[in-house]
Amino acid sequence: MGIALEENEAGSLVLLEGTIDISSAAELKKLLVSALGTGKHLSISLAEAQYLDVTAVQLIWSASQQAQRSGVGFSLPGILAEPVAQSLTNGGFPSFPT
Amino acid sequence: MPGTTNPDQFRQSFREEAREILVDLESALLELNENRTDQELVGRVFRALHTIKGSGAMFGFEALAVFTHNLENAFDEVRNGRLAVVPELIDLTLAALDQIRAMLEEREGAAESAICAGILSGVRHLTGASDKRPASVKTPTAEAAPLPRAGQIRQWEIHFAPGPDLLLNGSNPFLIFTELRELGGLSLKASMDSIPPLEELDPERCYVSWEMVLATTAGRDAIRDVFIFIEDSCELSIVPIGNVEATLAASADAVAAALEDTRSASGGRRIYDKPDNASSLRVPAVKLDQFVDLVGELVTVQARLAELAARRDDLEIAEVSEEIERLTSALRENSMNIRMTPIRGTFEKFRRLVHDLARDLGKDVELTLEGADTELDKTVIDQLGDPLMHLIRNSMDHGIEQRELRLARAKRATAKIHLSARHSGASVLITVADDGGGIDAEAVRVRAVERGLLAPDAELSEPETFALLFQAGFSTAKQITDVSGRGVGMDVVRQRVESLRGTIDVASKPGLGTSVTLRLPLTLAIIDGLLVSVSDACFVLPLASTLECIELTSADIERANGRHVANVRGEIVPYIRLREHFNVATARPALEQIMVVETGEGRFGFVVDQVLGDCQTVIKSLGRIYRHVQAVSGATILGDGRVALILDPDRLVQDALKTQSQKQAARASPRVARNGGVPGLNAPPH
Numbered sequence: 080m081g082i083a084l085e086e087n088e089a090g091s092l093v094l095l096e097g098t099i100d101i102s103s104a105a106e107l108k109k110l111l112v113s114a115l116g117t118g119k120h121l122s123i124s125l126a127e128a129q130y131l132d133v134t135a136v137q138l139i140w141s142a143s144q145q146a147q148r149s150g151v152g153f154s155l156p157g158i159l160a161e162p163v164a165q166s167l168t169n170g171g172f173p174s175f176p177t
Numbered sequence: 178m179p180g181t182t183n184p185d186q187f188r189q190s191f192r193e194e195a196r197e198i199l200v201d202l203e204s205a206l207l208e209l210n211e212n213r214t215d216q217e218l219v220g221r222v223f224r225a226l227h228t229i230k231g232s233g234a235m236f237g238f239e240a241l242a243v244f245t246h247n248l249e250n251a252f253d254e255v256r257n258g259r260l261a262v263v264p265e266l267i268d269l270t271l272a273a274l275d276q277i278r279a280m281l282e283e284r285e286g287a288a289e290s291a292i293c294a295g296i297l298s299g300v301r302h303l304t305g306a307s308d309k310r311p312a313s314v315k316t317p318t319a320e321a322a323p324l325p326r327a328g329q330i331r332q333w334e335i336h337f338a339p340g341p342d343l344l345l346n347g348s349n350p351f352l353i354f355t356e357l358r359e360l361g362g363l364s365l366k367a368s369m370d371s372i373p374p375l376e377e378l379d380p381e382r383c384y385v386s387w388e389m390v391l392a393t394t395a396g397r398d399a400i401r402d403v404f405i406f407i408e409d410s411c412e413l414s415i416v417p418i419g420n421v422e423a424t425l426a427a428s429a430d431a432v433a434a435a436l437e438d439t440r441s442a443s444g445g446r447r448i449y450d451k452p453d454n455a456s457s458l459r460v461p462a463v464k465l466d467q468f469v470d471l472v473g474e475l476v477t478v479q480a481r482l483a484e485l486a487a488r489r490d491d492l493e494i495a496e497v498s499e500e501i502e503r504l505t506s507a508l509r510e511n512s513m514n515i516r517m518t519p520i521r522g523t524f525e526k527f528r529r530l531v532h533d534l535a536r537d538l539g540k541d542v543e544l545t546l547e548g549a550d551t552e553l554d555k556t557v558i559d560q561l562g563d564p565l566m567h568l569i570r571n572s573m574d575h576g577i578e579q580r581e582l583r584l585a586r587a588k589r590a591t592a593k594i595h596l597s598a599r600h601s602g603a604s605v606l607i608t609v610a611d612d613g614g615g616i617d618a619e620a621v622r623v624r625a626v627e628r629g630l631l632a633p634d635a636e637l638s639e640p641e642t643f644a645l646l647f648q649a650g651f652s653t654a655k656q657i658t659d660v661s662g663r664g665v666g667m668d669v670v671r672q673r674v675e676s677l678r679g680t681i682d683v684a685s686k687p688g689l690g691t692s693v694t695l696r697l698p699l700t701l702a703i704i705d706g707l708l709v710s711v712s713d714a715c716f717v718l719p720l721a722s723t724l725e726c727i728e729l730t731s732a733d734i735e736r737a738n739g740r741h742v743a744n745v746r747g748e749i750v751p752y753i754r755l756r757e758h759f760n761v762a763t764a765r766p767a768l769e770q771i772m773v774v775e776t777g778e779g780r781f782g783f784v785v786d787q788v789l790g791d792c793q794t795v796i797k798s799l800g801r802i803y804r805h806v807q808a809v810s811g812a813t814i815l816g817d818g819r820v821a822l823i824l825d826p827d828r829l830v831q832d833a834l835k836t837q838s839q840k841q842a843a844r845a846s847p848r849v850a851r852n853g854g855v856p857g858l859n860a861p862p863h
Contacts, residue, residue, distance in 0.1 A: 101380075112375060131506050132351070133349075136367075138375070141373070141375045141378050144375075170365075172363040172367050
């Protein structure tokens with residue numbers, strides 16, 4: 080698993096790679112809070128993610144809600160990897176994160 | 178990262194839980210063997226297997242999960258009335274439990290062993306399943322979701338709201354859905370309503386809940402079984418949708434509509450701060466040991482404070498000291514209680530032993546339990562398994578007669594072993610009783626003489642005779658069997674019980690049976706003792722083995738003509754002078770005290786300078802360096818900072834007897850047999 084935050088003038092990009100589960104949940108929250116704190120557009124890239132568990136889904140959903148409330152742009156660029164799309168559908172999140 | 182979970186901890190936690198489940202499963206199987214139509218027992222076995230399978234897959238024990246899945250299928254067939262409980266199924270499942278244990282320990286090749294293959298083949302033969310069909314608990318995809326089994330299909334609304342700590346416990350809701358899909362067509366939608374704002378969100382808690390519709394032939398129990406591992410820590414409702422029997426192809430529209438209905442019916446936000454309703458939690462034993470150690474330190478510091486307060490004429494300090502003493506005492510009692518666990522787990526394990534031994538020995542034996550909820554310190558319980566196993570094996574091999582002999586003696590063909598536990602003051606009495614042939618005291622005596630353990634002319638009481646059974650190398654068995662007869666087991670029993678500061682009592686009636694009772698302290702962490710001194714050194718003698726205290730005057734010593742014996746109301750009691758035994762190089766006072774104690778070797782006296790009073794002390798280990806000093810079972814720190822050694826009276830007496838015996842041997846005098854007319858120690862033991 081890997082979580083990284085890249086920031087530039089345009090906004091923040093959180094990159095998620097491999098398995099993102101409860102063992103990395105605290106780290107993911109820290110980065111999301113930090114990124115939203117800049118008040119700039121937040122993008123979360125799931126292109127390299129292979130598995131998201133419930134904790135990851137909750138965090139991403141909560142971040143999207145907070146961005147909306149704060150008037151900050153939010154996006155999930157790129158295409159979801161097949162296993163992630165599959166697990167989201169199987170987990171009852173077919174239109175995640177909206 | 179604080180609060181971050183470790184997958185190894187989950188695996189370890191699963192191992193521990195699985196081992197407990199296996200103990201219960203074994204009991205249930207053996208009970209089922211006796212009551213083969215008991216559906217409650219069948220359900221218990223099925224649920225246990227289901228839990229091991231489900232949680233095993235969840236924690237990465239994939240081979241274990243697949244193996245257990247086959248057994249679960251067999252008991253599902255039993256549950257549904259398609260397979261009868263036969264002895265072969267019980268034996269195969271018992272053998273399978275041993276393999277599951279090996280897989281839990283991740284022994285190399287355990288999962289691929291020929292034994293596993295043989296068990297599975299046997300189970301499939303019984304259930305009529307094909308050997309070639311691979312059993313799997315792999316995740317089916319949504320597209321490949323299997324159709325429900327043939328038969329009438331019903332739709333069920335399922336509301337599932339995991340408790341906040343579900344994820345921390347290592348559970349994964351996605352795997353629950355996978356299992357539900359194995360039962361039939363599943364539609365589900367997650368509800369995010371309870372997810373708090375990001376800043377307030379605890380990243381390791383579960384806030385999501387799910388509404389589902391499941392179309393399946395399975396009943397409510399089967400659906401509930403999927404949640405069996407987490408049922409206590411989640412909100413769960415399983416409600417049939419109307420009474421309509423759906424067709425196999427339940428329409429997607431109907432499912433969607435039902436989902437909508439379910440959502441509106443549940444309404445509102447879930448309270449995600451609902452307290453976790455788990456009534457107990459699992460704590461590593463090492464943490465408990467650390468806790469008890471810290472309480473021990475606190476007791477020591479509190480004793481120092483009490484002594485300081487007593488020396489100072491300050492009312493305020495005295496009040497604080499008393500308050501701390503009260504709290505420390507409560508804390509100490511509480512910490513000891515935390516370590517107390519029921520002995521049931523240990524007792525239940527012996528059902529399997531009795532079952533297997535009975536089969537091997539060709540005897541019918543029934544094991545009955547009493548007082549299994551009696552609580553003992555975990556350390557004591559952990560060390561009880563071996564002694565009890567040896568006693569039961571011995572009982573089954575030597576005590577219980579063959580069926581024909583029992584019938585000839587007008588006894589029930591099925592013999593009985595009764596395992597019981599009960600409290601008796603600060604001790605617990607654990608008894609292994611059988612209704613076998615009893616002990617032949619004369620045979621024991623003859624054998625002891627043959628083995629050189631007893632002088633031919635020694636006169637022994639019955640308890641003393643039976644005590645010989647626990648001497649090293651003693652056995653009356655005419656032949657050594659796989660079960661017992663090497664005279665090793667009973668010696669192990671004695672050593673282990675003594676190391677637990679316990680004693681053994683044997684009672685036997687020829688032809689009627691034998692009972693062996695182990696008297697053990699409730700806890701090893703604390704001791705009620707008598708504090709005594711020799712010169713500047715302090716010692717603690719266990720109160721439980723101390724009988725009385727008498728004075729030893731110069732006149733008494735003169736009357737004994739140099740022998741270390743005292744006349745206690747007409748009874749001659751040998752004594753050991755601690756000053757000499759521990760090489761305390763100071764002159765003895767004119768008036769000494771003899772602490773009379775009861776030991777495995779009989780009554781003995783320990784001569785000390787003064788008796789300082791009673792004390793309840795937390796035992797501190799002396800560490801590995803002193804592990805060979807067996808006469809001292811530990812140490813404690815007194816209020817004034819001094820260290821007092823806690824004496825083990827039995828070992829101390831054995832040490833003294835050994836020293837005396839060596840001295841006598843050196844003088845080439847005849848050996849004095851133990852228990853054989855030892856009127857007293859004729860020479861100073863040191």
